[in-house]
Amino acid sequence: MADKYKPMQAADVAQWDAEVGVLVVGFGGAGAAAAIEACDQGCSVMLVEAASAAGGSTALSSAELYLGGGTRIQKALGYNDTVDAMYDYLMASNGPQACPEKTRAYCEQSADHFDWLEAQGVPFKESEYPHRAMMALTDDCLLYTGSEKAWPYVQLAAPAPRGHNLKVEGDNGGPLFMSVMEQAVRVRGIEVRFEARVLRLIVDSSEDDPVICGAVIRQDMREQMIRARQGVVLCCGGFVMNQAMLKQYAPELMKATVPIGNPNDNGAGIQMGLSVGAAVINMHEGFVSLPYYPPATLTYGILVNAQGQRFINEDAYHGRVGAAVLKQSGGPVYLVMRVEDYDGYETQSYLDAPIAGTGETLEELAAELDLPEGQLERCLETYNRFASEGRDPLFHKSADWLEPIVGPVVAIDCTPGRGAFFPYFTLGGLDTTVDGQVKNAAGTVIRGLFAAGRTACGVPRRGDGYASGTSVADASWSGRLAGRSVAVNERRSSSE
Amino acid sequence: MADKYKPMQAADVAQWDAEVGVLVVGFGGAGAAAAIEACDQGCSVMLVEAASAAGGSTALSSAELYLGGGTRIQKALGYNDTVDAMYDYLMASNGPQACPEKTRAYCEQSADHFDWLEAQGVPFKESEYPHRAMMALTDDCLLYTGSEKAWPYVQLAAPAPRGHNLKVEGDNGGPLFMSVMEQAVRVRGIEVRFEARVLRLIVDSSEDDPVICGAVIRQDMREQMIRARQGVVLCCGGFVMNQAMLKQYAPELMKATVPIGNPNDNGAGIQMGLSVGAAVINMHEGFVSLPYYPPATLTYGILVNAQGQRFINEDAYHGRVGAAVLKQSGGPVYLVMRVEDYDGYETQSYLDAPIAGTGETLEELAAELDLPEGQLERCLETYNRFASEGRDPLFHKSADWLEPIVGPVVAIDCTPGRGAFFPYFTLGGLDTTVDGQVKNAAGTVIRGLFAAGRTACGVPRRGDGYASGTSVADASWSGRLAGRSVAVNERRSSSE
Numbered sequence: 001m002a003d004k005y006k007p008m009q010a011a012d013v014a015q016w017d018a019e020v021g022v023l024v025v026g027f028g029g030a031g032a033a034a035a036i037e038a039c040d041q042g043c044s045v046m047l048v049e050a051a052s053a054a055g056g057s058t059a060l061s062s063a064e065l066y067l068g069g070g071t072r073i074q075k076a077l078g079y080n081d082t083v084d085a086m087y088d089y090l091m092a093s094n095g096p097q098a099c100p101e102k103t104r105a106y107c108e109q110s111a112d113h114f115d116w117l118e119a120q121g122v123p124f125k126e127s128e129y130p131h132r133a134m135m136a137l138t139d140d141c142l143l144y145t146g147s148e149k150a151w152p153y154v155q156l157a158a159p160a161p162r163g164h165n166l167k168v169e170g171d172n173g174g175p176l177f178m179s180v181m182e183q184a185v186r187v188r189g190i191e192v193r194f195e196a197r198v199l200r201l202i203v204d205s206s207e208d209d210p211v212i213c214g215a216v217i218r219q220d221m222r223e224q225m226i227r228a229r230q231g232v233v234l235c236c237g238g239f240v241m242n243q244a245m246l247k248q249y250a251p252e253l254m255k256a257t258v259p260i261g262n263p264n265d266n267g268a269g270i271q272m273g274l275s276v277g278a279a280v281i282n283m284h285e286g287f288v289s290l291p292y293y294p295p296a297t298l299t300y301g302i303l304v305n306a307q308g309q310r311f312i313n314e315d316a317y318h319g320r321v322g323a324a325v326l327k328q329s330g331g332p333v334y335l336v337m338r339v340e341d342y343d344g345y346e347t348q349s350y351l352d353a354p355i356a357g358t359g360e361t362l363e364e365l366a367a368e369l370d371l372p373e374g375q376l377e378r379c380l381e382t383y384n385r386f387a388s389e390g391r392d393p394l395f396h397k398s399a400d401w402l403e404p405i406v407g408p409v410v411a412i413d414c415t416p417g418r419g420a421f422f423p424y425f426t427l428g429g430l431d432t433t434v435d436g437q438v439k440n441a442a443g444t445v446i447r448g449l450f451a452a453g454r455t456a457c458g459v460p461r462r463g464d465g466y467a468s469g470t471s472v473a474d475a476s477w478s479g480r481l482a483g484r485s486v487a488v489n490e491r492r493s494s495s496e
Numbered sequence: 497m498a499d500k501y502k503p504m505q506a507a508d509v510a511q512w513d514a515e516v517g518v519l520v521v522g523f524g525g526a527g528a529a530a531a532i533e534a535c536d537q538g539c540s541v542m543l544v545e546a547a548s549a550a551g552g553s554t555a556l557s558s559a560e561l562y563l564g565g566g567t568r569i570q571k572a573l574g575y576n577d578t579v580d581a582m583y584d585y586l587m588a589s590n591g592p593q594a595c596p597e598k599t600r601a602y603c604e605q606s607a608d609h610f611d612w613l614e615a616q617g618v619p620f621k622e623s624e625y626p627h628r629a630m631m632a633l634t635d636d637c638l639l640y641t642g643s644e645k646a647w648p649y650v651q652l653a654a655p656a657p658r659g660h661n662l663k664v665e666g667d668n669g670g671p672l673f674m675s676v677m678e679q680a681v682r683v684r685g686i687e688v689r690f691e692a693r694v695l696r697l698i699v700d701s702s703e704d705d706p707v708i709c710g711a712v713i714r715q716d717m718r719e720q721m722i723r724a725r726q727g728v729v730l731c732c733g734g735f736v737m738n739q740a741m742l743k744q745y746a747p748e749l750m751k752a753t754v755p756i757g758n759p760n761d762n763g764a765g766i767q768m769g770l771s772v773g774a775a776v777i778n779m780h781e782g783f784v785s786l787p788y789y790p791p792a793t794l795t796y797g798i799l800v801n802a803q804g805q806r807f808i809n810e811d812a813y814h815g816r817v818g819a820a821v822l823k824q825s826g827g828p829v830y831l832v833m834r835v836e837d838y839d840g841y842e843t844q845s846y847l848d849a850p851i852a853g854t855g856e857t858l859e860e861l862a863a864e865l866d867l868p869e870g871q872l873e874r875c876l877e878t879y880n881r882f883a884s885e886g887r888d889p890l891f892h893k894s895a896d897w898l899e900p901i902v903g904p905v906v907a908i909d910c911t912p913g914r915g916a917f918f919p920y921f922t923l924g925g926l927d928t929t930v931d932g933q934v935k936n937a938a939g940t941v942i943r944g945l946f947a948a949g950r951t952a953c954g955v956p957r958r959g960d961g962y963a964s965g966t967s968v969a970d971a972s973w974s975g976r977l978a979g980r981s982v983a984v985n986e987r988r989s990s991s992e
Binding site: 003005006248249275374441442 | 500501593748781808870
């Protein structure tokens, strides 16, 4: 990385090519929400996007939205979720990295945010998807997308389904979500520029504290100076597509195999923040998944590490399980199950893990696996003995998923690097206030600079505590806050 | 944290109170080495220290030095250590965070660095301390201070003892090391100012790329402007004493119980770097220890987690074991051993862990511990069966430390937060080049700014791969590199 994000000084701008109130960088879920809110507050807004179309990584996702505390759908379906229960769950699952202020605000505003999304036109059906799945492939709405019902969280917070799936068949939530958001941008007449890449921020250093007052963009093979009187909102994704930044900040995350995002999740927004003194936090953390369900029946299986020991309750969320797999000390990781529970794996699974062994009996299977002698048998003897009593005193897997594992049996190879699909993305970013102002290392806000979505470090902060839908919900919610925040920012005098 | 480290502009300095070639901040091991080297290169040097005396955290340590690749002592005692073996070990133990360039240079220059330390007057005896211990309490020199002989490293790099203990009885290496270093500073006539706290860097922004050209210090209740023509070297420790920074950057590390360092390990150097655009890396990482030996006989015991499962080879270095303890999923952690191996624990141990249970038989002990029924018995049955064959196929503990564990037995409670001593310190810091120049996020060096010791992110980068002596050796070595580097830095014109 050369110093290519070094900011330009406003004094060096010979001529401004355009002037707006607010410049929003990135037309994914966060940028769309920021632009809409800033516009609704009366600002003139320009939205620039490096790609040829709107979408960002939000459009690539399932666009489940992790919302609760009593959304319209939760209430309609009889779930009595509360702000406190949602807060307790997110605080517990984000562990020591949790930001109490952001989490509190997110939970308190969650039901309202749902209403706002509906008001934009995002469609939801008043129905539930009651299965254990990574996402609903029907048009049903409400489902569990985290570890709410799994130990230890089930003991720490009252569980409720908080994943809100869009009313669309198949894994098509992301494109639909972004088409609705794009339409909401369009009807407001917000100026949108595609194939416009932001190169550098522009800083006015004439005052004691520098102010971000615009950006240099490249469009039509020409650099253009965009003046933003109220500020710039960086909504340009995380850094999972930037190998150098991954190596610098999150090398352990690279044990996972497939970066998830769009090519512009290259860390440019984070780098531009850093170039003007912003602080970055939680940069080592990321979401990692072992997507072993569907079919949900694989949850009846057990995961064992190189010692032939279990290490997690297998009914936890796939991201929690993926993070646990990566924390094992090396050697193989197998998912062992009855052949009848394996049914559906080859047609329904996203995992792509190869078969490691099979057997009419446990002993036959054990002979095919690379585990210390007798360990798998002992592990299963213990598991089965307790499972037949409907309990798992080791890892507290729910009785719903406990059944003795007896032959014929099969093991699939979940060892990182041996074929299993381990998608990942980053959870670190610019340190921001709850309302989206970017902070420097001392905690002071950088005037005129805002960030949302995965350019900022938001509500979700730990791979082992992640829940599906927190990224799109946090991105759209934090985008709105940043949009409102920049809208009330001091209007700086326009250039002549 | 207010924005108290915000740099001062050189243009705002009404009058310089002093002018030197090089300003070194912090008189611990790194700062002393930097000052000595810069002086030996012909620079005028001022060394400022916030405390009333020299020492820093180096003086609080045992000052073991992790050096190898064929030091004088290694050779004299017949150890055929090589640069490659040392490099392989450090690269493996620092895992994905390892910096190949720094590690290579450290290993290549390691034997020379030992000679340099001897030349300064640091005394070493040509002898070996052959026991498993955290430090030599005799005046013997060479000992194993990492996990070189433990799995998996023993398979990845040829082991050699690389801890070099000073020739002094008791745990007195740190004070002796720093008294020698202070003497080496004194004989050179280097100007030293104690009770002089650096408040802010001073930046000359008159050129295109700002240059660090001095610092504001507070001494004698007065702010003084110190001009440094060639640069400022930050050697002011890590941030383990700064609760706000720990919470911001390394919240998980706070599961450990006792921060190790001196009160000025408050992150000021890192904050000053950040204030001028420096990048920080590896900020979440730290050293953590479960100091369960001496007595070495506790190594015959086994550590079990809340599932009654082992999770590490207990012959690994205490820091590796401590890191593994903190990674367990919660619940108790016990160290279980024969009563005869427990002998000496109460008189020799630093651990302070309470007894969790005792028993004439394993069953009696198990009844006293909070573990799932039958798990401890099963774990010990497996362990003992293999131990009696001299092997540990689960975690590959060396046969030297394998003995069946039979009654009478005792368990000590190593659960974090229940009394056991878990010291910790930080391993993240300013991103620097091998020769100590501070880099910004884009990798460009910040002119006139250097860092060494724990203010920088150096060679040791992972708690679970740490070896005693890497901090003091890295601090003194990186201090020297930074001192040589600032010495050849462009001499900027003096103020009038």
